[in-house]
Ligand SMILES: *[C@@H]1O[C@H](CO)[C@@H](O)[C@H](O)[C@H]1NC(C)=O
Ligand SMILES: *[C@@H]1O[C@H](CO)[C@@H](O)[C@H](O)[C@H]1NC(C)=O
């Protein structure tokens with residue numbers, strides 16, 4: 001499933017945003033495509049990000065969408081970006097001007113991992129295009145963008161099509177992840193200004209059960225947050241790493257039934273106190 005999804009994504013990505021006029025660049029740099037605005041992020045960037053090329057195996061009419069890499073504005077790491085693909089609920093809903101549609105919610109979806117692309121959710125769960133077993137693509141009648149404007153975002157930096165410089169540009173802890181995400185949100189609302197005030201729903205599953213609380217912490221720690229966070233939702237949330245999931249029940253079982261492996265309780269207790 002996973003590799004099938006990623007293969008399709010690779011071919012989609014080439015067509016989504018066209019080819020880089022400068023040729024291939026390392027995956028530690030964001031790809032620049034022709035027509036990149038010279039200015040800071042602003043609504044001028046909407047037409048740069050708008051997906052206008054046809055997508056392979058997609059014949060049905062899709063709603064307008066916007067995709068690309070956006071800087072997280074981390075000091076000393078200008079090439080650290082997050083990749084997003086956002087779909088409009090209706091024509092013009094994402095490109096509304098600042099202050100418009102103030103009651104109209106918008107949403108971000110995050111997969112977990114850590115290190116999982118949110119395009120797994122996009123292509124197999126709640127996104128508009130589903131990849132089938134023979135690599136054909138069908139529309140998902142239950143895609144969330146039928147209800148609200150939705151962005152699927154690859155994060156943290158270095159995940160999926162998101163980039164990170166390999167000289168310390170990756171994250172070292174979840175607080176860094178939260179700050180990066182906040183930088184991304186500030187730039188996203190500069191491009192789509194109605195999102196500043198519209199109710200924001202931050203959603204995800206699995207290891208985003210760790211990401212989302214830290215992003216929320218970063219938002220609430222900011223005097224003037226870039227977004228109006230209304231709710232968050234976590235499905236099947238994780239509170240730790242895969243190895244912790246395996247070790248926690250194992251530990252409980254061998255503590256309860258030492259005879260199973262007949263260990264020396266003194267040695268065990270010694271290690272427990274370390
Ligand atoms: C990409 O665009 C940014 C911003 O305009 C610029 O600083 C950078 O040098 C460009 N990189 C490439 C590889 O063209
Ligand atoms: C969406 O609106 C734009 C103008 O904002 C218009 O040019 C375009 O044709 C519309 N697309 C659809 C599918 O209605």
Ligand SMILES: *[C@@H]1O[C@H](CO)[C@@H](O)[C@H](O)[C@H]1NC(C)=O
Nearest residue numbers: 008011056057134135136137
């Ligand atoms: C398009 O779908 C067909 C099956 O209908 C598949 O064989 C082909 O690989 C798909 N093309 C791409 C680019 O995924």
Ligand SMILES: *[C@@H]1O[C@H](CO)[C@@H](O)[C@H](O)[C@H]1NC(C)=O
Nearest residue numbers: 060130138139140141142143
């Ligand atoms: C999606 O909706 C269309 C139009 O109503 C219908 O033809 C199609 O069978 C539906 N697909 C699925 C998978 O439910």
Ligand SMILES: *[C@@H]1O[C@H](CO)[C@@H](O)[C@H](O)[C@H]1NC(C)=O
Nearest residue numbers: 028029030078079165166167
């Ligand atoms: C960042 O990307 C630019 C091209 O846009 C490249 O020239 C530069 O070396 C990159 N910096 C790092 C630290 O990777």
